[in-house]
Amino acid sequence: MTRATARRRRTASALMALALAGGASTAALTLAAPAYADSWRDKEYWLAESGITKAWDVSKGAGVKVAVIDSGIDGQHLDLAGVLAGGTDISGAGNPNGQASIGAKPEHGTLVATMLAGRGHQAPDATAKPTASAAPGAVVGPDGIVGVAPEAQLLSVSTWLGSANPGGKSDQDQIPEAVRWAVDNGARVINISLGSTSPEWPQSWDAAFLYAEQKDVVIVAAAGNRVGGNVQVGAPATIPGVLTVAGLDRAGAASIDSSSQGISIGVAAPAEDLAGGMPGGGYAEWAGTSGATPIVSGVAALIRSKWPEMSASQVINRIVSTAKDAGAPGKDPLYGFGVLNAEAALKADVPETKVNPLGSISDWIRVHRRGNLATTAPAAAAAPSSAVPTLPEATVPVAEKPSQLNSALPAVVVLGFGCLLVGIVVAAAVQLRAAMRTPPKRGPGGPAKAEPGAANPVDSSNPS
Numbered sequence: 001m002t003r004a005t006a007r008r009r010r011t012a013s014a015l016m017a018l019a020l021a022g023g024a025s026t027a028a029l030t031l032a033a034p035a036y037a038d039s040w041r042d043k044e045y046w047l048a049e050s051g052i053t054k055a056w057d058v059s060k061g062a063g064v065k066v067a068v069i070d071s072g073i074d075g076q077h078l079d080l081a082g083v084l085a086g087g088t089d090i091s092g093a094g095n096p097n098g099q100a101s102i103g104a105k106p107e108h109g110t111l112v113a114t115m116l117a118g119r120g121h122q123a124p125d126a127t128a129k130p131t132a133s134a135a136p137g138a139v140v141g142p143d144g145i146v147g148v149a150p151e152a153q154l155l156s157v158s159t160w161l162g163s164a165n166p167g168g169k170s171d172q173d174q175i176p177e178a179v180r181w182a183v184d185n186g187a188r189v190i191n192i193s194l195g196s197t198s199p200e201w202p203q204s205w206d207a208a209f210l211y212a213e214q215k216d217v218v219i220v221a222a223a224g225n226r227v228g229g230n231v232q233v234g235a236p237a238t239i240p241g242v243l244t245v246a247g248l249d250r251a252g253a254a255s256i257d258s259s260s261q262g263i264s265i266g267v268a269a270p271a272e273d274l275a276g277g278m279p280g281g282g283y284a285e286w287a288g289t290s291g292a293t294p295i296v297s298g299v300a301a302l303i304r305s306k307w308p309e310m311s312a313s314q315v316i317n318r319i320v321s322t323a324k325d326a327g328a329p330g331k332d333p334l335y336g337f338g339v340l341n342a343e344a345a346l347k348a349d350v351p352e353t354k355v356n357p358l359g360s361i362s363d364w365i366r367v368h369r370r371g372n373l374a375t376t377a378p379a380a381a382a383a384p385s386s387a388v389p390t391l392p393e394a395t396v397p398v399a400e401k402p403s404q405l406n407s408a409l410p411a412v413v414v415l416g417f418g419c420l421l422v423g424i425v426v427a428a429a430v431q432l433r434a435a436m437r438t439p440p441k442r443g444p445g446g447p448a449k450a451e452p453g454a455a456n457p458v459d460s461s462n463p464s
Helices: 003-016 108-117 171-184 203-214 289-306 312-321 342-347 361-368 404-437
Strands: 030-032 065-070 084-089 119-121 143-146 153-158 189-192 218-222 243-248 265-270 274-277 283-286
Touching: 065 108, 065 171, 065 289, 108 143, 108 153, 108 274, 108 289, 143 274, 153 171, 171 189, 171 203, 189 289, 203 361, 218 289, 218 312, 243 289, 243 312, 265 289, 265 312, 289 312, 289 342
Parallel strands: 065 153, 065 189, 084 153, 189 218, 218 243, 243 265
Antiparallel strands: 030 283, 119 143, 274 283
């Protein structure tokens, strides 16, 4: 087995164990029956502490679609009324509209969705009036979970991860297909609250993430959880250009349980003592970078709503450049550029940039896949899209062919060494033959004297 083959198998094994990055464990979820009181709204401390409520002075995400690649979203939850704008199932085991809760953690997608774009609800017997938003049909109720971008719309892209998929598709197949579907169906932001134990990703993912980059889509991914075995950030959060989110504890420090570390981290957000909606209408307290990720995705939606023409690179730059520095000065592997500051991201003057501060998958492919791009798996046929593409189809950079000079040089070197070796052997044979023909010189009454170059016997009884 070659080293490359072994590495591909290790990568495949790690990705087959791809798990939902949030909810450190099932036992960590505190379930509750549907409640018609604002106690769950009161638990959303991050809305004020991360500057989100002040960012709402500028934007609430109207007109932006965010794709949630996860375990499916229960669109019947009271806090998600009118939020879903479409969806699909990639796994082959869910509902065609992506609203069946599937996989090892079926509740995961609904928890993420409510934190990202929940609109709360109006209690049936309450007298309080709901808060009307500027977007037609988008109403924020006083109870339940309100998301970071309550006027945004969601696309539910259901995948089966964390256990054997009855639909037959592997993790490696589902992720790139999900990304492409989201881009083709109008997502301006993609939330991937998923992680793996391997920093590497299959080469078949390259084209899908390049496609998103060239279509100017912001991708936000979870760094992963230490308690889940992810000490280092794993794919897809290691892919260049992806905005990777680390987790904070309640005190605002890097979470010991809920945050991996790595150089690809862009920003840190709350990841402990979180609250979200559950399939069937309930609620739960949970923890993990899965919950930190929709907070940052929501802020990206606020920015894209305020400045629809702003590039994905500039959106990401706004988020990371306005973050509050934490940990070691400057960018570090625990906090990235710092702690999320949504108000500054929406209100601060940020110099324009055309470069994504977290890198480019296009550049990475050009350098690291050079000469081996032909093995990239072809992209799956895109589903019918309601969004008209505005940019040209993404293409993978082609590696340059090696020059004839480079390919001829090894042959010249081999031939030269071969001729030298033959010459040495012939010369040695001639000298040996001459030596055998020369009779040994003898001294008077003594043994034969050793000729120059002859080996003297070694006496093993006298070690040096």
